[in-house]
Amino acid sequence: MKVLDIYSQYPITLVKGQGHTVTDSSGTEYMDFYGGHGVISIGHSHPDYKAALTKQLGELVFYSNAFINPLQYELAEKLGKISGYDKANLFMANSGAEANENAVKAASFINGRKKVLAISGAFHGRTAGAVAMTNNPKIQPPFGSNIEVDFIAFSDKQALKKHLETKEYTAFIVEGIQGVNGIWEGDTDFWKLARELCTTTETLLIADEIQSGYGRSGLFFAHQYHGIVADIVTMAKGMGNGFPVGGLIISDNLKLEKGMLGTTFGGAQLACTAAISVIDVMQHENLIKNTATIGNYLIEKIKQIDEVTEVRGRGLMLGIEFSISGKAVRTALINNYKIITGFSAPEVLRLLPPLNITKTEADAFIDALKKAVNEVKANS
Numbered sequence: 001m002k003v004l005d006i007y008s009q010y011p012i013t014l015v016k017g018q019g020h021t022v023t024d025s026s027g028t029e030y031m032d033f034y035g036g037h038g039v040i041s042i043g044h045s046h047p048d049y050k051a052a053l054t055k056q057l058g059e060l061v062f063y064s065n066a067f068i069n070p071l072q073y074e075l076a077e078k079l080g081k082i083s084g085y086d087k088a089n090l091f092m093a094n095s096g097a098e099a100n101e102n103a104v105k106a107a108s109f110i111n112g113r114k115k116v117l118a119i120s121g122a123f124h125g126r127t128a129g130a131v132a133m134t135n136n137p138k139i140q141p142p143f144g145s146n147i148e149v150d151f152i153a154f155s156d157k158q159a160l161k162k163h164l165e166t167k168e169y170t171a172f173i174v175e176g177i178q179g180v181n182g183i184w185e186g187d188t189d190f191w192k193l194a195r196e197l198c199t200t201t202e203t204l205l206i207a208d209e210i211q212s213g214y215g216r217s218g219l220f221f222a223h224q225y226h227g228i229v230a231d232i233v234t235m236a237k238g239m240g241n242g243f244p245v246g247g248l249i250i251s252d253n254l255k256l257e258k259g260m261l262g263t264t265f266g267g268a269q270l271a272c273t274a275a276i277s278v279i280d281v282m283q284h285e286n287l288i289k290n291t292a293t294i295g296n297y298l299i300e301k302i303k304q305i306d307e308v309t310e311v312r313g314r315g316l317m318l319g320i321e322f323s324i325s326g327k328a329v330r331t332a333l334i335n336n337y338k339i340i341t342g343f344s345a346p347e348v349l350r351l352l353p354p355l356n357i358t359k360t361e362a363d364a365f366i367d368a369l370k371k372a373v374n375e376v377k378a379n380s
């Protein structure tokens with residue numbers, strides 16, 4: 001059997017990860033400023049995480065939700081405290097798309113509606129519902145095309161009002177910070193109006209924090225910068241530091257009946273252990289504060305580079321635009337400086353490093369970025 005040839009890939013085989021470093025099959029080390037699409041939150045192979053997972057491997061890897069799992073209660077308790085959503089309920093899934101799919105299903109069960117309002121350029125995942133809320137026709141098959149989703153521009157308050165006041169929408173879904181589309185976010189007035197209108201029209205406000213959550217923005221969730229509380233928050237990526245785990249925080253006011261949501265693998269023992277370990281490490285190492293501090297330091301330094309036209313984002317979720325090709329800068333960083341970064345279409349360099357990088361790594365990155373920019377400029 002062959003592997004389906006469906007991903008565009010760098011011709012590099014990664015075999016090892018330690019902290020912020022990944023190593024390829026020839027022994028070359030790379031500084032990881034991308035965390036495999038923002039998944040690595042506490043660093044590759046963190047010793048506490050490794051110890052917790054190894055211990056749990058020897059105890060119980062999996063049993064289904066047909067039996068009580070104390071680790072889910074421990075996770076809910078810790079997640080409630082660290083996120084501020086301590087009065088809400090946790091439902092666990094396996095990925096970001098599955099979390100969003102369940103969020104909209106929950107909303108629809110609650111208010112009986114079926115249309116969704118989303119933001120232009122959003123990315124919510126690849127399952128039928130999630131991809132319908134992702135307005136990129138290139139990744140939308142005819143299957144699922146009957147799912148009704150309308151899109152409005154970020155911060156278009158008039159459109160938000162016009163749509164929500166019809167009371168036709170089950171949910172309004174918004175990324176805390178848009179990642180795939182190039183690091184954009186709604187302004188505080190927009191978020192506040194969304195909160196107000198969702199309440200008055202009984203539309204559920206879903207904050208997709210799959211990329212921007214779990215400390216990455218310098219607060220536990222990026223929407224918390226706007227002083228609002230969502231009805232449902234979706235999480236994945238950094239939640240498990242590489243172990244596939246996703247989840248939904250569902251407001252305690254929202255009542256779901258037994259059996260409305262479900263999954264075989266979601267919330268099993270090993271997945272909970274990974275998610276608990278990530279929170280424990282974040283607390284022991286004060287990683288949210290570190291993320292905010294190092295993020296601000298990076299923003300300040302990046303802005304000083306002449307060819308940088310804009311830096312967007314918060315904490316360690318940053319997008320950089322240049323007066324030269326961002327894609328070429330990314331290629332120079334990996335080929336010549338052994339630094340892995342990501343990009344968002346069309347030309348935005350995207351940084352999603354582990355949350356425990358220090359000023360030393362930030363300085364090494366800035367130094368390499370300046371050199372890479374100069375090379376690209378000289379060759380263009």
Ligand SMILES: Cc1ncc(COP(=O)(O)O)c(C=O)c1O
Nearest residue numbers: 095096097123124125179210211
């Ligand atoms: C904001 C957001 N939502 C949802 C998803 C989908 O997550 P997954 O790939 O785990 O299904 C992603 C993935 O990039 C994302 O960035």
